Amino acid sequence: MLNTENIEQLISAIPFVDKVYSIEKNDSIIMGKVGVFFNGLDKILDFNFEIYPQYPLKHHDSESIRFSNQEFIEINHVMEDGSICIHNSHNLNLKEKLLIDFDSLKQWIEKYYINKESDIKYEHIIVNESLINDEYYSYIFTDVDYKFQKGNFGIVQLSSISHTIYKNKTIHNFLVKHFELNKAHINCKWSDFYQSIQSEERGLFYFIDEHPAKYNKFIFEDWKDFDGLISKEFLNFLHNFENKRLKKHTGTKLPLFFGYKTINDEIHWQVALITIGDFPIKGEAEVLLGVKTGRWDTKLINQNIQWTLTRDSSYKYFFGRGVLDKSITHKKILIIGVGAIGSMIAKTLTKSGCKYIDIVDYDIKEPENVCRSEYTFQYGLSDKVLELQQILASISPFLEIGLLADEFFESITKIIYQNRNDKTFLTSILNDYDIVFDCSTDNDLMSILSSLDLTCDLLNMSITNHAQELVCAFFPNIYHFVSTQFENILDNDLDDLYEPTGCWNPTFKASYNDINMLLQFSIKHINNLYRDKKQKNNFVVQMSNDNLKLEIKEY
16 A cells, blocks of 8 residues: 655655655545756756556556646647656566656656657547447548548548447447549448448548647647638538538438548548537628628537547558568468368468458358367358358458359369360469468369469468378479378378268367467468568478477478
8 A cells, every 4th residue: 555655755765856845645546746857957847746556556558657747738748638648667666666657757858848859650649539429439441542632521431330339338330431522432442341331321521631639639629629721612511511401310410520641641530520400610791801792601610529439440550560471461362171271271361461362162161160260150050161251351351352163173173174175274263363272181182283284372281180290282292292291201190080970071180279370380481481582392390299399391
């Protein structure tokens, strides 16, 4: 339990703390005021401080000590209430933690108050999330192939994607599909799956170019703050738009998007909700040189702005925390067979930034498939490719995922492959892709594919019983290599297979963890081969049960 006497003694002992003006405990929070002075300052700087009961531990991701001075609000890293934004290292010792935190305050003073430095990293303006009728609204946008200009305005087409819970309240999530400017449709760069979602809502947009913020960091709170930033043409447009909808739509909430440029000419959008019948505008008689013109002039009025949540979900931010190399993510990929290995590869590639994946499999998903693949129980019995398509689309809004005919690599391929013309056709289908993963574990198909004249990268991936090894082979040396590994080299125990009740083909035994561990290690190796443009040699990943060590052997 923190006590004021001990805290006061420790703070007073800090060399650059000139004076502790006051200190008291209000409920469980210790509050006070200090004066700070050191070489480089021309006067003592005063700061209020608050120390919360979690101290010296953090509260969520924030420090449990807070320094503030409203006079410094225009300086970098000062919040609207005057608090200084600091993030410090972990320390459980009260004395040492206080010294660390006060030293961080000293560093802020040196960097931003004395030296008036600017940060290279861009910081978004601060928006206070508004509850609107006890609910939240969010709008998710992405890149467009268009350069908006100051004063552009028009219609925004939206799609509702979910109604979920956010901070214990209902939140309505919307996707921005396209902007309508004059007669042009400016599409957002979502995948076809998300572009095909029915547009249920509309909004308005205005591109102001400048940040709608005080001190370039705190978003406007009143509509009059926009005076001088919004054109008369748009205000008149708002007036006419509202008048046309008063009878049928009075009380309806309408999202109004404000766009502006950030770093490297990127565009960000903030969204305010306005209510039809209560737009923040009024009409006044237009006066020029003291004479009424007989026309009406639309102006903004004082009214509190209800800001919603917006998120930039452009590809670079969506996958900003890590992707595979572009030599994989930007290529056209086909996965043949989407059982345990194939579905894991598909999901991994999707989460790693791949943009174009086609899948093919004739099989259905049974409940017992779920435990070691990427399928879910909730879909019940289903065609594997259709369920996996939904799962992958739910992960990435940038993935174009296609389906080949279910039987293409089963009955069709195995009938036509001996005909020269049909074999040429089959080859052309595969060569339309950059990378093909054969995860079918079908020796017949492996033999056929190995006989083709392929220019694409064909990889065969399969796993031994109990997931002791994963074998990966690259075209053209696939069939002989894989057969030799399984038949003559690896200890592939075929006596202890999983045989379900009924007339089923036996399958290998392995858990999701067993398979995925080998697979992720293999994908890491494959990514390195593509990234570094190395020779793509066949390899086997093997796990040692003695020390849980993964080893890779190239051939």
